[in-house]
Every structure is written in structure tokens, then in C-alpha cells.
Amino acid sequence: EDQVTQSPEALRLQEGESSSLNCSYTVSGLRGLFWYRQDPGKGPEFLFTLYSAGEEKEKERLKATLTKKESFLHITAPKPEDSATYLCAVQAGDYKLSFGAGTTVTVRA
Amino acid sequence: SAVISQKPSRDICQRGTSLTIQCQVDSQVTMMFWYRQQPGQSLTLIATANQGSEATYESGFVIDKFPISRPNLTFSTLTVSNMSPEDSSIYLCSVMGGGGGTDTQYFGPGTRLTVL
Numbered sequence: 001e002d003q004v005t006q007s008p009e010a011l012r013l014q015e016g017e018s019s020s021l022n023c024s025y026t027v028s029g030l031r032g033l034f035w036y037r038q039d040p041g042k043g044p045e046f047l048f049t050l051y052s053a054g055e056e057k058e059k060e061r062l063k064a065t066l067t068k069k070e071s072f073l074h075i076t077a078p079k080p081e082d083s084a085t086y087l088c089a090v091q092a093g094d095y096k097l098s099f100g101a102g103t104t105v106t107v108r109a
Numbered sequence: 110s111a112v113i114s115q116k117p118s119r120d121i122c123q124r125g126t127s128l129t130i131q132c133q134v135d136s137q138v139t140m141m142f143w144y145r146q147q148p149g150q151s152l153t154l155i156a157t158a159n160q161g162s163e164a165t166y167e168s169g170f171v172i173d174k175f176p177i178s179r180p181n182l183t184f185s186t187l188t189v190s191n192m193s194p195e196d197s198s199i200y201l202c203s204v205m206g207g208g209g210g211t212d213t214q215y216f217g218p219g220t221r222l223t224v225l
Contacts, residue, residue: 031212032212034213034214036216041219041221042218042219043113043201043216043217043218043219044152044201044216045216046110046213046214046215046216049212049213087151087152089152091212095140095205095212096142096154096157096167097142097152097154097203097214098154099151099152099153100151101150101151102151
């Protein structure tokens with residue numbers, strides 16, 4: 001059974017204080033690892049897909065990396081608008097997504 | 110990426126009743142999925158909605174409780190039947206295979222269901 005574990009559960013940052021979120025996973029036949037952002041009361045918003053170890057992707061202050069066992073989401077110089085829950089999910093060959101519990105990030109001005 | 114809408118956005122229902130949630134996409138997509146997000150928790154896949162055939166349900170979810178239809182490539186419905194307070198959740202549809210790429214899932218805004 002696919003397993004996805006995210007840490008920490010919650011992260012409180014000062015504006016400008018960079019940090020990283022962790023997503024460790026076990027899956028049979030990884031097709032892709034996905035990062036989403038979810039704001040309260042809304043559906044998840046797609047951020048990145050990573051397919052192979054060593055791959056990196058960036059979008060504004062966010063950078064996602066992938067190894068064979070885990071992925072990191074780095075937030076550089078965060079702003080209050082980066083406050084959200086960040087979800088990690090793995091996709092196996094049947095295209096279904098298995099989600100982690102998420103990391104709730106709060107950025108204080 | 111595809112634009113996805115869900116109706117209703119929220120509802121409050123009485124125990125024992127049923128609610129049908131609609132998911133509409135602005136373009137044809139290959140796959141559609143239904144997820145549940147219970148309060149304070151992450152997303153759990155309920156089923157894959159198959160066009161023109163019966164949905165494929167995940168362990169712990171059954172057709173009698175969550176009947177699903179998908180009459181075409183842009184529309185699907187999920188019914189939550191004989192509801193109990195434990196069914197209070199956010200229900201989300203997602204789509205894959207639209208203009209944004211072959212394997213990325215995009216999510217609708219969700220339907221917040223409260224069962225009294």
C-alpha cells in the first residue's frame with residue numbers, strides 16, 4: 001500500500017524566514033510526485049509534478065526537489081500570502097493519487 | 110488547465126436523506142475522480158468515475174452509499190445516500206487528461222456537506 005508522510009504538521013515562519021517541508025513516501029512504481037497548495041475552504045491548487053530522483057522545479061518562492069525516498073518543498077523568503085496547507089501526493093501506475101496529511105504553513109508579517 | 114465547477118458549493122442536510130453533487134468541466138477530460146476530505150484531514154479517494162460504465166470504488170467505499178454517474182467526458186455526479194453525521198466532509202472532484210498535461214490532476218472548489 002502506498003504511504004505518504006509529511007512533516008512537520010505545522011510550521012510558523014516569520015516573513016523572510018526560509019524553511020523546508022518534507023514528504024517521505026513508499027510506493028510501488030512511482031509515476032509522479034505532486035505538490036498542491038490548499039487554502040481554507042478551497043480545492044487543492046496544483047503546484048509541481050516531479051518524476052525522477054534529482055529533478056527540481058521552481059515557481060516564485062517555491063522549489064521542489066525529489067529523491068528516491070522523499071521530496072522537499074523549499075520556501076525562500078516567504079510572504080504572508082504563502083500561508084496555506086501544502087499537500088504532497090504520489091501517483092502510481094493506475095493514475096490514482098495517495099495524499100499525505102499536509103503541512104500547514106503560517107507566515108507572520 | 111481545465112476549469113472545474115461543482116454544485117452545490119455547500120449544503121446542510123438531515124440524517125437519512127441523499128444529496129447529489131455535480132461536477133462540470135469546461136473541456137473534455139480522460140479521467141474524473143471523487144475525493145472526500147473529512148474535517149482536519151487530507152484527501153481520500155472514493156472512486157474513479159468511468160465514462161459509460163460503472164465507477165471503480167476504493168476499499169471502504171461502496172456503490173450503494175456513493176453512486177456515481179459519468180454520462181460524458183465533461184460531467185459527473187456523486188450521490189451521498191442515506192446520510193449520517195459521519196458523512197460531513199468536503200467532497201471534491203478532480204480531472205486528469207485535459208489541456209494541462211496527461212497525468213496532472215486538477216481539483217474543483219469542493220462541496221462542503223454538513224449532516225445534522
